[in-house]
Amino acid sequence: MxxxxxxxxxxxxxxxxxxxxxxxxxxxxxxxxxxxxxxxxxxxxxxxxxxxxxxxRRVLTRFGPLFHAERLGGALLLAALAVPQADFERIAALVNAFPEVAHNYEREHALNMWFVLATATPAALEAAILGIEAATGLPVHRFPKLEEFYVGLYLPA
The missing domain is CATH 1.10.10 (Arc Repressor Mutant, subunit A)
Structure with missing residues (x-):
């Protein structure tokens, strides 16, 4: 948002x-x-x-190298949950406790919690998804990468 x-x-x-x-x-x-x-x-x-x-100030949420997990034998996935608003903070804490969660953010949509999972292997990705589902009691909606784009943000000086 x-x-x-x-x-x-x-x-x-x-x-x-x-x-x-x-x-x-x-x-x-x-x-x-x-x-x-x-x-x-x-x-x-x-x-x-x-x-x-x-x-x-959260102008930048992250600063560090960008690795291509798939090229290194790992896996990456955009995922979403439909979280009851009253339970959002509790569920966010559960999801964020997984070390495979790269970042997590709220959206104004039926699928209101979106996060990226990054793992060393494809099998570990599936295990993380199953773990999140078990911890939250909610199904994880998977959005695998079909094509990669790099969008640079360049600000006027």
Missing amino acids: SRPAATRPALDAADRALINRLQRGLPLVDAPYAAVGAELGLSEAEVLQRLQSLLD
């Missing part, structure tokens, strides 16, 4: 430039954050502080 404009964290030009730059990856050098900072006119410390601030 998107937030109303009034509650969105403000981003200055340096935040936007940093987000845009980091989507192209980190340089393979001894001090990658210093190199990114030099490109943007920021110190290494400022790059790290801004990155931490973006995470703390």
Whole structure:
């Protein structure tokens, strides 16, 4: 769900430039954050502080490498549950307790809880789904990846 404009964290030009730059990856050098900072006119410390601030303010929900689980022999799946609203927080805690759950979010839909499962093997994916169903008492709706897309978010400076 998107937030109303009034509650969105403000981003200055340096935040936007940093987000845009980091989507192209980190340089393979001894001090990658210093190199990114030099490109943007920021110190290494400022790059790290801004990155931490973006995470703390939930502008970014994650910062880290992106692995292709399937290419490494693993499995990935988008899944959803239809959770009674009164029980949403309890069910979210149960789902989030599974280490295979990469992230979890609420949607305004009959299937109102969506999450991504990532496992080292396809068999482990099935075990995680069965575990979530047992823990929650709800059926997990599976949405396997049919095609992969990368959508970059580039912000105006």
